[in-house]
Structure formats: C-alpha cells, structure tokens
Amino acid sequence: MSTTQRIPIQAWSGDVLNERGQREVFCGLTGIIWLHRKMQDAFFLIIGSRTCAHLMQSAAGVMIFAEPRFGTAIIGERDLAGLADAHEELDRVASEVLACRPNIRTLFLVGSCPSEVIKLDLERAAQRLNQRWHPQVKVLNYSGSGIETTFTQGEDACLQALVPHLPLSAKAPAQLLVVGTVADVVEDQFSQLFKSMGLNNVAFFPPRRSAELPAIGPGTRFVLAQPFLSDTARALQAMGMECISAPFPLGVQGTTGWLKAIAQSFGIDEQRVESVIAAPKARALKALEAHRAALANKRIFFFPDSQLEIPLACFVHHELGMTLTEVGTPYLNRHLMAHDLARLPANTTLSEGQDVDKQLQRCQQAEPDLVVCGLGLANPLEAQGVATKWSIELVFSPIHGYEQAGDLAALFHRPLKRRQLIGQRKGELAWN
Ligand code: SF4
Numbered sequence: 001m002s003t004t005q006r007i008p009i010q011a012w013s014g015d016v017l018n019e020r021g022q023r024e025v026f027c028g029l030t031g032i033i034w035l036h037r038k039m040q041d042a043f044f045l046i047i048g049s050r051t052c053a054h055l056m057q058s059a060a061g062v063m064i065f066a067e068p069r070f071g072t073a074i075i076g077e078r079d080l081a082g083l084a085d086a087h088e089e090l091d092r093v094a095s096e097v098l099a100c101r102p103n104i105r106t107l108f109l110v111g112s113c114p115s116e117v118i119k120l121d122l123e124r125a126a127q128r129l130n131q132r133w134h135p136q137v138k139v140l141n142y143s144g145s146g147i148e149t150t151f152t153q154g155e156d157a158c159l160q161a162l163v164p165h166l167p168l169s170a171k172a173p174a175q176l177l178v179v180g181t182v183a184d185v186v187e188d189q190f191s192q193l194f195k196s197m198g199l200n201n202v203a204f205f206p207p208r209r210s211a212e213l214p215a216i217g218p219g220t221r222f223v224l225a226q227p228f229l230s231d232t233a234r235a236l237q238a239m240g241m242e243c244i245s246a247p248f249p250l251g252v253q254g255t256t257g258w259l260k261a262i263a264q265s266f267g268i269d270e271q272r273v274e275s276v277i278a279a280p281k282a283r284a285l286k287a288l289e290a291h292r293a294a295l296a297n298k299r300i301f302f303f304p305d306s307q308l309e310i311p312l313a314c315f316v317h318h319e320l321g322m323t324l325t326e327v328g329t330p331y332l333n334r335h336l337m338a339h340d341l342a343r344l345p346a347n348t349t350l351s352e353g354q355d356v357d358k359q360l361q362r363c364q365q366a367e368p369d370l371v372v373c374g375l376g377l378a379n380p381l382e383a384q385g386v387a388t389k390w391s392i393e394l395v396f397s398p399i400h401g402y403e404q405a406g407d408l409a410a411l412f413h414r415p416l417k418r419r420q421l422i423g424q425r426k427g428e429l430a431w432n
Helices: 028-038 050-059 061-065 080-100 122-133 153-165 184-197 230-238 251-265 270-295 309-318 338-343 356-366 375-383 391-396 405-431
Strands: 003-008 015-020 042-048 070-074 106-111 138-143 176-179 202-205 221-224 299-302 323-329 349-354 370-373 387-390
Touching (some): 028 050, 028 153, 028 391, 050 070, 080 106, 080 122, 106 153, 138 153, 153 230, 176 184, 176 230, 184 202, 184 251, 184 270, 221 230, 221 251, 251 270, 251 309, 251 338, 299 309, 299 356, 323 356, 356 375, 370 375, 370 391, 370 405, 387 391, 387 405, 391 405
Parallel strands (some): 015 349, 042 070, 042 106, 106 138, 299 323, 299 370, 323 349, 370 387
C-alpha cells in the first residue's frame, strides 16, 4: 500500500510531497565501500547472506585487484536451535580475519536483513570478541540492513557506533570536528584553509586511522560535511558538543557558506575569511564557466537516494543555471538541511520517501534532460532515451570544496555530452 500526503515545512515556502511505497535504493552495506577506503586500519565483516556478498562484490568490483578490507560471514538457513552454531561460526570467521591481518585495529560487525541475521545479537557478539581480542582490536557493531537503512545511512550507523569511543581530553581537544567521510585530498585542502583562517586544531571524523580517534573536550564544536548523518549528529550533541549550522560544502556557494558559518562560530573576522578564500573561489568559478554554458536551462530530476539531493540541487540550479523539475530525498531532516532548503527555488517539487511507480510517471511528464537516480532505475531510463547520472557516483567521488567544484559540474555534464555524441554517431551512421 502506498500513501502520499503534503506536509508544510519551515524555512521553505513550498510543500513536501511525502510518499511511502515501493522504493528503489541500495542498503546501508554500500557505505562500506567508501568507509573502508577512508579508515585504513579497519575491517568490515558483514554478517549476511550470499545476496549481501554479491552486492558488495559487484558494487565494489573495481577493488578486486587489491585485498579488500571487508568480507561476508555467510549465515545460512538456521532455526533458533542453530543460533549457538551461528555465534560459533561468527567467532571463527572473525578470528580468522584478524589472525591474517595483524594491522587491523577496528573490526566492525555489520548486520544485514536476512531473518537468520536479525535473530543474532551482534552487540553481544561484539562484546564477546572484544574480550578475546582486547587490546589489539576494538570490535564494534552496527546495522547496514536494507530494512533499516538506505545506502548512505550505513555511514551514519557506523559513525554513531564510533562516537562513544571518541577520547575525552581536557588538555588539547579539537576545536572543530568535521564530521562525515570526505576524500583525503579534500581533507588536506580544508585543513589548509582552516589553518589560514587561524583554526589550527581541526580534526576529521572518521579519521584515516580508526585507532587514532580525535580527542574532544568541553569546547569542541562540530560541523557536518555530509548531510546524511542525523543519528551521528544527535549522538555528538548528546555528548555536549555544539553543532555549527551551515549549508553543505558543495560548489562555490555551499563551500563559501560552510566556511563562513564555521568562521562566524569561532569569531573569525569576515575580511580574513574573504582573503583566504579569494584565490580558490576564483579558480572554482572559472572551472564552472564551460559547464554552465552547456547546462544552463537544462531540466534535471532527482530521484531519492543519497540524501545529497537538496544541496546538489542548489548547486546545479544556482551555479550551473539548471531548472529543477523534482528533487527527491529518502529522508528530510529539516533542521540539518535548513540552509540548503532556504536556497531551493520556491516552485520546486520536493519529495520525501518514494513510491517509485508514481515518481516514474512524474519524471516522464516532466521530460527532464538529465535524471539523477540509483543503478536500478538508470538502465530502464537510458533505454527510453533519458540521460542519467548514478547518484552513487556522486557519493564515491571527491566533490566537496572549491577545488572539486569543476569536477562536480563535470559529473552532471558528462551524461549529456555522451547522449549528444551517441546522437551524432547515429546520425552519421544513418547518413552513411
Ligand atoms: Fe540485500 Fe539486505 Fe543484504 Fe542489503 S543487507 S544486500 S538489502 S539482503
């Protein structure tokens, strides 16, 4: 059964089309692909079925040449009497993984949705393994189940599990914690900008090494770099940390707004910020020019997938001149999204949740030039002649900050160029 209702929101003058029905999104296991690249000393052990193993293999297929730091303990059909064996099997696989990899410092047991796994108490399993492997390895658990999470929520669940382990330090805690996985190159660029602004003690969470979690203290504030971290933000606030309210650092406007909100929170002079950002901002504006010329007035439709949709919609509309037909998001956290919501044009159709058949109909009626969607919808839409961009690519790629603004624009430009080339090629073939 599906439902559709309109709910008014603050900070944005339009309505939200709220839908509950069949949805086409990846589960939270997918987050392992970028989390294991970020935390070089962590291993992700999925407790799941063959389906989970296949998903990870195909989603992360390119990594077959390197030894991946994730694996699947297959828990097959078992009745309740078989649960003790399942725990034994889990301990055996975990011990095997750790014995072969002495550099691993954190083992994440990642839950999934097969009913055999739901019956397992992974928190208890993590406690048991912690006793066995302490102090060499910390064992934590979280859920990446498709029943509970969409694909970016896996990161939220993983970081939430790490929050209670952030060390408290009264002496030298971080001034600022930047929360959400960003590419190392982006982290280095932001660190440099913060240093030039006078913020020297900035830490990133998750860190590159899970064994070196940043120390926090009474004065530590945090800012989100990714919009899909509601539970992590709540957990940090519950520890007494203040959240700096800001737009997300995508594109020139988002990055400028993000940096200025941080600077304002620390009482940094606006002129100093302007002089620090002047050169990278000018480079980013230059990098956007060619893409803007090609993308202006093109119509774009976002299916709900990553929760990055609203900040991305602001970017393509304000900085590339694209027309928003519909912006879908799997969940809408009005509080964390307030700045970006306020930047959405008032006539935008904003939808939360999904009823995929109805949304496909709206997409067809809107006749967009470009559709941003999950892998499951991309192929059928391409077959109908619609250019698509996989939303997962926007999560895997370094897209934050000034230096990446041009690359971010190129991700939207490329599918249209490809369509154009295919059209030309067909024309040439017909002519010959
Ligand atoms: Fe499929 Fe669930 Fe495994 Fe995800 S966790 S791959 S949705 S079975």
